[in-house]
Amino acid sequence: MLAKITVADYMSKRLVTLTKDTEIIDAVNKLLDHKITSAPVVDQVGxxxxxxxxxxxxxIVLETAYNQSMGGKVGDYMTKEIISVDGESSIVDLAEKFQQTSVRSFPVFEDNELVGIVSRTDVLRALASIH
Known part of the structure; x- marks a missing residue:
């Protein structure tokens, strides 16, 4: 039953995105305001x-503690090596992927287009849905 559930069934489709030029404090506030742990950084065409x-x-916290100032842009700190998942992947395959990394959410692609983001919490929701 669980193996038939796909990533697309539980991913968040309402993306909160940032640009590489977003100021750090604005990005942090956006994460906090939307109660999310990460956000995709996109260019002008998405x-x-x-x-x-x-x-x-x-x-950034560690750097701020040592330098006594916080500044910079998202592009200076974002993770550029992206691990993504396909929307049609099974939630079981996703759980395995989460077990192999410390990443808490993955961008989701369908036909080479960014269509959502999926988190560990989404896997929990999928598990709860079968009971």
């Missing part, structure tokens, strides 16, 4: 350039 996550913010 093409994925990277991901900006809580983990990236930890680097």
């Amino acid at each position: 093409r994925l350039l990277g991901m900006f996550s809580e983990k990236d913010v930890m680097s």
Whole structure:
């Protein structure tokens, strides 16, 4: 039953995105305001350039502690090596992928287009739905 559930069934389709030129404090506030752990960083045509996550913010916190100032743009700190998933992948395959990495959410693609984001919480919701 669980193997028949796809990523597309539980992914978030309402994307909160950032650009590489977004100021760090604005990006942090956006993550907090939307209660999300990461956001895709896209260019002017919506093409994925990277991901900006809580983990990236930890680097900024450490740098701020040592330098006594916080500045910069998302493009300076975002993760550029993207691990993505296909919307038609099974939620079981996704769970396995989450187990192999510390990443808490993945961008979702269908036909080479960014269509959503899926998190560990989405896997929990899928599991709960079968009971």
